[in-house]
């Protein structure tokens with residue numbers, strides 16, 4: 001499988017586009033989508049100014065903390081419930097509008113929501129899942145931005161066991177675009193690690209009405 005297409009030379013602050021050749025998926029990584037200066041500034045600002053929330057799920061009647069902190073932002077303020085924790089979707093702030101507008105110059109979508117994840121250390125993670133439900137999974141765009149520690153973003157096909165898993169290192173200031181039927185055909189996760197690592201903030205921009 002021809003995974004990488006990186007013929008271009010790059011410098012530290014030059015945007016580098018890498019397209020992944022995965023059957024039934026449309027996945028593109030832009031390294032240094034945000035410059036190092038922008039990324040450092042946004043990392044600190046988001047870390048400090050986000051109303052991070054601890055969401056919980058109920059497993060066998062017990063409330064269990066999600067292994068990460070989260071916050072929702074979007075076009076309107078409203079109460080939402082994805083897990084058994086009630087959350088409030090906050091209105092876009094200046095940092096998020098800056099990030100959103102930069103992405104919207106690259107991809108022709110107006111995003112309506114963003115989920116922020118804060119992985120405090122290697123114990124924080126997200127298990128195998130697909131984004132969206134029902135028909136929306138078959139054709140969508142998710143824009144995933146990373147600030148802070150590099151963590152591997154693993155992908156595995158939902159049915160084809162013959163296809164190898166893929167791990168894409170999501171670096172500081174990178175943008176990962178997942179389009180088309182990617183969510184329908186592939187699951188993704190951020191695994192835990194025993195290594196001593198720095199925190200990581202991830203933002204996934206979505207369009208849901």
Ligand SMILES: O=C(O)CCC(=O)C(=O)O
Pocket residue numbers: 115117126131144153170188190202204
């Ligand atoms: O942190 C990441 O890169 C992925 C987050 C994710 O998959 C999600 O929030 O749905």
Ligand SMILES: [Fe+2]
Pocket residue numbers: 129130131188
């Ligand atoms: Fe996801």
